[in-house]
Amino acid sequence: MDELLGGHLRVLREAAATGRLPGRAELDDCRAAGALAAERGASARALVEAALAMAELVSPTPLPALRRTVSALMEGYENAQRSALRQEEAARREFVDDLLQGRADRLAERAEHFGLRLAETYVVAVARPAGAAGAAGAAGDAGSAGVAGAGVATAAPAAAPEDGGLAGEAEGTARRIEEALVARFGSHNVLVAVRDGMLVCVAPGSLTVANGEFTHHVRQAFAPGWRVGLGRAHRGPGGVVTSYREGANAIELGDRLGLRAPVLKAADLLVFPVLLRDRTAIEDLVTSVLSPLLEARGGPEPLLATLEAVFASQGNQTAAARRLGVSTRAVTYRLERIRRLTGFSPDDPTQRFTLETAVLGARLLDWPAHPLH
The missing domain is CATH 3.30.70 (Alpha-Beta Plaits)
Structure with a gap:
């Protein structure tokens, strides 16, 4: 630490002898010494204690000059710390980008x-x-x-x-x-x-x-x-x-x-x-099973939502009605409407699986908002 603070001691002795406060050049040297101390891993406490110990060698101790030099030392130290943190954060962001994109350079x-x-x-x-x-x-x-x-x-x-x-x-x-x-x-x-x-x-x-x-x-x-x-x-x-x-x-x-x-x-x-690995097949399923719902008054969305609620409720129409905020009678009516339009009923195990898969496919493909070709 002594070799870092040699300039600090010299500035204090000159200030004690002449009464002159340190100028810009002297303070810049102190900032550089503080930055170097940070780069070498010295603690801020050790840096300040060393600076104060050196001040004890000067008599009388020029307190105004000491205050300025210690302030400059700490400014350089803190600037170096912030710079190191920015560099570490940049390296971290670069590493995360490389890791999550699979770039293997010294990973x-x-x-x-x-x-x-x-x-x-x-x-x-x-x-x-x-x-x-x-x-x-x-x-x-x-x-x-x-x-x-x-x-x-x-x-x-x-x-x-x-x-x-x-x-x-x-x-x-x-x-x-x-x-x-x-x-x-x-x-x-x-x-x-x-x-x-x-x-x-x-x-x-x-x-x-x-x-x-x-x-x-x-x-x-x-x-x-x-x-x-x-x-x-x-x-x-x-x-x-x-x-x-x-x-x-x-x-x-x-x-x-x-x-x-x-x-x-x-x-x-x-x-x-x-399902989506064979997009052609899922598009064909959605079109074949659900396209008749486009003819329903009010559009297909209420009927699709009803099917989703019924499937989520394991076929319990009362629970599905609560999910939808409608009466059980409305759910029963909609399911009958779906059966008449599509020919598929969720009450039949095989048809239920086909209907549920088609509804899931419709949601995944954002149908009918995005028509299928």
Whole structure:
């Protein structure tokens, strides 16, 4: 520390001898010394104590000059700290982008710096705030096996606002949640970041409780209407990418299907990407089974909503009526209308499966708002 503060001692001695306060050049030297102390890992307390100890060697101690030099030392120290934090944050953002996009440039080496061991199995949880619909689609691409890969959700990352659905408080929210998770699980177990307008949490597949803790903090941080999508556990860097896309696509599927649950697991929704892999077949099913509903007075939407409510209520028409806010008699009338128009009845087990699959396909394809060809 003495070699860093030699200029500081010289300035104090000159001030004691002449009564002159340090000028710009002397204060710049003090700032440089403070910055170098920060870069070498010295604590702020050690820096100030060393500066005060040197001041004791000067008699009489020029207090005005001491105040200015210590202030300049701390200014340089703090500037260097802030610069280091900005560089670390930039490196972190770059690493997260590379990790979630599968770019493998020194990925394992860089992952160690952030506490991840990519040879292990990881699960990615994706949280989207209320009112940020559409951000989830940014996670998919032509290689994804999820909704986006099937050609349904194709929103590009550039379509999201600069800070996504989390706006300017994104990084602060991510840091607060990560600090809480690190305090409980340790710095080598979780990584929380902002990506495509959503909050992303990467945790070991063996640490299943981390997903619940992440969801708990999301519930506290976000207004009602938030969603969390949980990818499945996968191994290695490519597994992190896959789990991230699964989590984001689970949110997209929840929106399209009108699912009420705020937490959606990709493992529970595997049937839907399977359906969409053969888009031609699902379009043919929707058209063949449901297109007669277009002739209904009032349009097909009330009838589709009735089918969804009946299926969600396991065929209980009274419960379906409560969901819809209509009378049981209205539900019975609508089901009869559906049977007459389509020839399919949810009371018949085989026809029920066909109807339910067609309704799910319609929601996934956003039919009838987007006509099928």
